[in-house]
Amino acid sequence: MLSQLLSFFKALNSDAGPWQMAFAGGFALIIGLTPLWSVHNLIVLLLVFVLRTHIGTFFVFWAIFSGFAYLLDPWFDQLGYAWLTQPGWQSFWTSLYQNDWWQVARFNHTITLGSLAVSLVLFVPVAVALRFSVVKYRAKWMPMMNKLKVVQALKATRLYDLYSKVN
Incomplete structure (x- = not known):
């Protein structure tokens, strides 16, 4: 995870595309x-690896959003339960569950x-907010961060040189 975090910060400070x-x-x-x-997560993983996305950023934000998921799961449960128990939608959910594909997709799980x-x-x-944040960071905050003595001292170390050569 540390290497993914370093990869994220390296991409944030590089010319990697904001999108x-x-x-x-x-x-x-x-x-x-x-x-x-879940099956839809396999599809998302396939998209992550096929499309040009930054893998380090993906893993860092995956960890962050997983932490939020534990806090939001009761709300997700209530929302899913409300949708699954709507009287007008009962026949729709039942017909989906009769199909093997939709059983594997587990949309009956609230x-x-x-x-x-x-x-x-x-x-x-x-995605739009993250792109905007990356562009603003690179324009405004990155030059200020690079001027900090702590950052300059870290970049002057031999460890940073070794890390740069490895990556």
Whole structure:
């Protein structure tokens, strides 16, 4: 995890595309908020590896959003339960569950349904906010951070030189 965190900060300070980092954070939102062993998470992982996203950013935000998931699971459960018990939707959910694919997708699980719905709704706003944050950080905060004596001292060490050569 430490190497992923270092990779994230290196990408934040490099010329890595802001959208690469933003989409990595958006995909991490989906995997982090939903239960791990789900079919839709396999699809998201496939997208992460096929599309040009920053893997270090993905793993850092996955850990962050997983922490939020534990706090939000009761709310996801209530949301999923409300959707699954709507009288007008009973026949829809029943027909989905009769299909083998939808049984594997586990949308009858209240937390899975609620968390996936919330994460899909938040995907675009989170990706746009992360892209905006990366651009603002690089324009405003990165020059100030590089001027700090602590950062200059760390960059002057032999350990930093070894890390730079390895990566």
